[in-house]
Amino acid sequence: EIVMTQSPATLSVSPGERATLSCRASQSVSSTLAWYQQKPGQAPRLLIYAASTRATGIPARFSGSGSGTEFTLTIISLQSEDFAVYYCQQYSNWPWTFGQGTKVEIK
C-alpha cells in the first residue's frame, strides 16, 4: 500500500500568517491527491482534489500544489476558523490511504 507522510505533525501559526503543510507519498500518485480539514467533533471536509482543484465553496486562500510524490497545501492569511487538523489522501492505488494529519494551532 502507498504510505502517506505529512509534516510537520503540528504547525503553530499566528492569525493572518501563511501556513504551508507537506504531504509525501511512498510512490508516485500522479495528481490523485486530496486534502481535508477536520475540526474537533466534526466530520472531515474536502478542501482540494486532483492535487490543486478547490472543492465547491472552499475559499481561495486554500491552494494545493505538487504531483508525483510531493504535495503542499498552502493557506494564506490564516483565519480563526482555519485552525484544525488537515489530512492528505491518495486515490491512485487501492487501498486509498490518508496521511497521519497536521494540526494547525494558534501561535
Next chain:
Amino acid sequence: EVQLVDSGGGLVQPGGSLRLSCAASGFTFSSYWMSWVRQAPGKGLEWVASIKQDGSDKYYVDSVKGRFTISRDNAKNSLYLQMNSLRAEDTAVYYCARGGSYFPGWGQGTLVTVSS
C-alpha cells in the same frame, strides 16, 4: 443539499456483529460510488470500503476483508456496512462518504465500540 445520516453504531462485544446504515438525500444516490471511512479515538482517518453505483464492484482495506461487507439499496437511497467478527481495533467513529476516490460529502459519523 447533500445529506448523509449515519446510524447503527453502539457497544458490541469482541466477536460480535453490527450493521451500520447511511441514509442519503439531496443527490442522485444511484449515480455515485459510496464509501465508509473510520477514525479510531484520537487517531487519523482510515478508508474502509467502497462500492460502485450498481454494487457490482467493491473494495476493502485488508484489515476488514472477510469480516465486513459493504452494500447498498438504491431504491432506498441507503448504504450499509455489515460488520462481523468485530475486534477491539475496530473501535472507531464510522463515516459514510459520497464518492469512491475522494470524498466531497460526509455523514456525521456513528461510534462503534468493541469491548467486553
